[in-house]
Amino acid sequence: QSVLTQPPSASGTPGQRVSISCSGSSSNIGKNYVYWYQQFPGMAPKLLIYRDNQGPSGVPDRFSASKSGPSASLAISGLRPEDEADYYCAAWDDTLSGVVFGGGTKLTVL
């Protein structure tokens, strides 16, 4: 059972916009920055979004994120087949004094 809650799966067709939610609490998302990662099978995770809504250089601006209170969401616009991957949210948790992750969302591009 992950501290941050994500839907196990999401899907969309090419060109669509999809969103992935991440629900936490006042001790993590509600107080600290949210980060998002993309992971392909057999590969290491890659940073997609940091500090709630900042994209590292090299990440397409099709990826965006937002946060409101104890919840956050990742949005992917202009969906492409190569976006099919697992997506994870994460944040520091003040109560646990550690980083907590969501359980991950498997995105399927139909």
Place this chain on the structure above:
Amino acid sequence: EVYLSESGGGFVRRGGSVRLSCVASGFIFRDYAMAWVRQAPGKGLEWVSGISGSGGSTFYADSLKGRFTISRDNSKNTLFLQMNSLRADDTAAYYCANGALYGPPLTWGQGTQVTVSS
């Protein structure tokens, strides 16, 4: 370019020990907190431990119950994870990563696999 390279994984007997290493390059190592994150086969990401740039502050996941120890050698740009009393559920890919002390990782290594067998 930031580069993190883990080593030390392999097969280990239940109850045994293993020490993972992570050599870093491409950034000023001592200026960054470091962390270990693991991923069991077919499962999600689990934060294991973090350490400040100086090594003076360390944090661990509650589930580890003192079996793991994180450390670093800033003179060698190397991060370590000493894992003792290993159990079957410690079987996972172990990733090292850099980032802020009170925050999730930024850049990840490629990981090293630890398999605990009975």
